[in-house]
Amino acid sequence: MKTIVITGATSGIGYAVCRAFAQMRWAVLGVGRSEATCGAAERKLREEFPGADIRFFPCELSKQTEIIRLGETLTKTLRDDFGGRLDALVNNAGCVRNYYTTTEDGYETVFAVNHLAAFLLTEQLLPALVEAGGRVLVTSSQSHLGTKVRWGDVMLTRRYRPLFAYKQSKLCNLLFAQEFNRRFAQSGVRCYGIDPGLVNTGIGEKNTSGVVKLFWRFHKRRGVSADTSAKTYAHVITSDDADSLYYGQRGPQRFSRQVNGENAKRLWALSDRLCGTSF
Amino acid sequence: MFVLITGASGGLGRAFALECARRGCGLYVTDIDAQGLERAAVGIRRQYGVPVETYACDITDDSAVDGLIQNAQDKGIAIGMLFNVAGLDFEGAFQKRSFNDLASILRVNIEATLRITHKALKLRDEKRDFYIVFVSSLASLYPIPLKATYAASKRFLLDFSIALGEELKPQGVHVLALCPGGLSTREDCLQAIAAQGFWGNATTNAIETVVCRTVSKSLRGKTLYIPGLVNNLLRFGARLVPPSIIARMLHKRWLQAQQQWLSIGNQ
Numbered sequence: 081m082k083t084i085v086i087t088g089a090t091s092g093i094g095y096a097v098c099r100a101f102a103q104m105r106w107a108v109l110g111v112g113r114s115e116a117t118c119g120a121a122e123r124k125l126r127e128e129f130p131g132a133d134i135r136f137f138p139c140e141l142s143k144q145t146e147i148i149r150l151g152e153t154l155t156k157t158l159r160d161d162f163g164g165r166l167d168a169l170v171n172n173a174g175c176v177r178n179y180y181t182t183t184e185d186g187y188e189t190v191f192a193v194n195h196l197a198a199f200l201l202t203e204q205l206l207p208a209l210v211e212a213g214g215r216v217l218v219t220s221s222q223s224h225l226g227t228k229v230r231w232g233d234v235m236l237t238r239r240y241r242p243l244f245a246y247k248q249s250k251l252c253n254l255l256f257a258q259e260f261n262r263r264f265a266q267s268g269v270r271c272y273g274i275d276p277g278l279v280n281t282g283i284g285e286k287n288t289s290g291v292v293k294l295f296w297r298f299h300k301r302r303g304v305s306a307d308t309s310a311k312t313y314a315h316v317i318t319s320d321d322a323d324s325l326y327y328g329q330r331g332p333q334r335f336s337r338q339v340n341g342e343n344a345k346r347l348w349a350l351s352d353r354l355c356g357t358s359f
Numbered sequence: 360m361f362v363l364i365t366g367a368s369g370g371l372g373r374a375f376a377l378e379c380a381r382r383g384c385g386l387y388v389t390d391i392d393a394q395g396l397e398r399a400a401v402g403i404r405r406q407y408g409v410p411v412e413t414y415a416c417d418i419t420d421d422s423a424v425d426g427l428i429q430n431a432q433d434k435g436i437a438i439g440m441l442f443n444v445a446g447l448d449f450e451g452a453f454q455k456r457s458f459n460d461l462a463s464i465l466r467v468n469i470e471a472t473l474r475i476t477h478k479a480l481k482l483r484d485e486k487r488d489f490y491i492v493f494v495s496s497l498a499s500l501y502p503i504p505l506k507a508t509y510a511a512s513k514r515f516l517l518d519f520s521i522a523l524g525e526e527l528k529p530q531g532v533h534v535l536a537l538c539p540g541g542l543s544t545r546e547d548c549l550q551a552i553a554a555q556g557f558w559g560n561a562t563t564n565a566i567e568t569v570v571c572r573t574v575s576k577s578l579r580g581k582t583l584y585i586p587g588l589v590n591n592l593l594r595f596g597a598r599l600v601p602p603s604i605i606a607r608m609l610h611k612r613w614l615q616a617q618q619q620w621l622s623i624g625n626q
């Protein structure tokens with residue numbers, strides 16, 4: 081049985097990706113923020129797909145200790161029940177904050193959740209991915225365009241702008257994918273950045289207020305459904321010839337010129353330092 | 360230079376720790392939450408590579424604080440700056456809280472803060488100036504029904520800080536009181552700000568800016584910092600109106616806010 085791990089799986093795009101793969105009879109291992117949201121998502125999916133193997137794991141992805149614990153739990157589950165093989169990892173959890181906030185590790189929240197969590201979880205699950213020749217997907221976005229990483233102040237401790245924080249984190253997702261491939265392509269694991277398009281989900285309304293919230297309420301109505309967006313993920317994971325870095329609803333997409341080897345290496349080194357890893 | 364920060368694993372304390380690390384200071388941090396303190400310390404070292412010394416303890420415990428001071432002396436840590444951030448509050452009317460809760464507000468916000476300050480001055484390098492920051496609150500500027508104990512405890516810090524600053528000036532000690540409005544420190548604060556709507560956002564201060572300016576102002580010898588234009592206007596307005604009338608207005612507003620808050624909780 082094929083296996084897929086999906087973060088941010090209790091709502092929006094992540095939940096729709098769970099549905100798509102439960103339909104195809106993959107074992108779906110979802111990750112959500114709390115026991116409560118995980119329980120609810122698990123129940124709904126099992127009701128819709130009786131007999132499918134669906135399991136949820138709570139993890140607050142802003143906390144590195146929890147990510148490491150999650151990595152251990154998932155690795156053990158994969159070893160015990162699935163021959164230690166992970167066919168796909170979808171790093172999809174993401175957030176927006178309209179104020180500068182820090183995680184318990186002292187990192188800016190959007191950078192920590194949208195980028196560092198994906199880096200650390202992928203590092204934890206690499207052996208299982210190698211075992212299956214699996215694929216890693218990161219939910220990036222067209223909003224990565226027209227921006228640069230603020231290298232002198234990646235955590236944005238000066239002049240915090242919510243939109244910039246988000247854009248920078250989505251650029252980091254693509255830089256991660258690029259450097260991952262340079263390092264691990266020969267081991268049979270490939271990484272892709274995904275542009276889900278504009279999707280009608282609640283992301284801009286959680287923990288935000290004022291203009292950010294209002295803007296998103298109107299803007300999201302023009303978006304496609306999460307199920308439509310999930311097709312891109314299913315396509316990239318199951319197709320035989322996905323050899324580009326960045327995919328959207330209509331196939332391979334162009335990405336920013338900021339996504340280059342030099343930036344990618346630099347971000348990798350920084351992420352290693354901030355996660356205490358040597359990935 | 361080392362800075363000593365209390366309440367360093369909370370949102371504001373951590374922000375001060377990050378700001379000082381960014382400026383290249385060594386950190387001596389304490390909090391009652393030992394795990395949180397350790398995690399923040401690891402993250403700060405990884406980001407800035409500065410020395411971060413941790414000592415978890417309960418600052419309401421006199422002998423624990425002696426331990427904190429002794430530890431610094433043993434390790435040869437000379438403190439140049441002290442941030443009194445640790446503090447607490449319990450929501451709710453005077454009679455709805457246990458007396459123990461109310462007394463612990465005084466014990467942490469006032470007694471423990473003075474204890475640390477008194478003892479930390481011993482760690483000072485006499486040849487250099489010394490800087491102390493007290494985290495008071497916008498709440499210190501008015502008597503606030505339903506938050507009476509908390510607001511009065513912050514008022515104590517404000518008055519105390521101004522007086523102490525005057526007293527210690529000749530010895531090269533600079534004391535600053537910080538009176539912030541809402542700060543986006545924790546997830547539940549963000550939700551509370553969102554629940555208060557316009558006024559929530561208007562009185563909220565960007566935490567990264569507040570910590571940066573606080574440090575700069577303290578180093579320049581300033582004695583009071585109230586961040587934000589709206590907060591300063593509120594303060595100015597408060598001076599023109601007698602305290603009893605302000606208390607009446609605030610009472611109404613808090614009752615309303617509580618009801619909104621409750622109705623959100625019930626949704």
Ligand SMILES: NC(=O)c1ccc[n+]([C@@H]2O[C@H](COP(=O)([O-])OP(=O)(O)OC[C@H]3O[C@@H](n4cnc5c(N)ncnc54)[C@H](OP(=O)(O)O)[C@@H]3O)[C@@H](O)[C@H]2O)c1
Nearest residue numbers: 088091092093113140141142172173174221278279281283
């Ligand atoms: N919607 C769009 O138009 C759009 C466009 C481009 C890219 N994206 C990206 O798509 C991804 C999914 O977003 P979405 O639109 O589907 O919105 P969403 O429904 O809010 O999904 C985000 C998911 O991430 C989870 N999450 C956030 N912070 C977390 C944390 N600290 N720990 C654990 N889980 C956390 C959320 O859990 P909770 O619900 O418990 O908070 C939620 O399930 C994000 O990476 C987003 O940046 C979305």
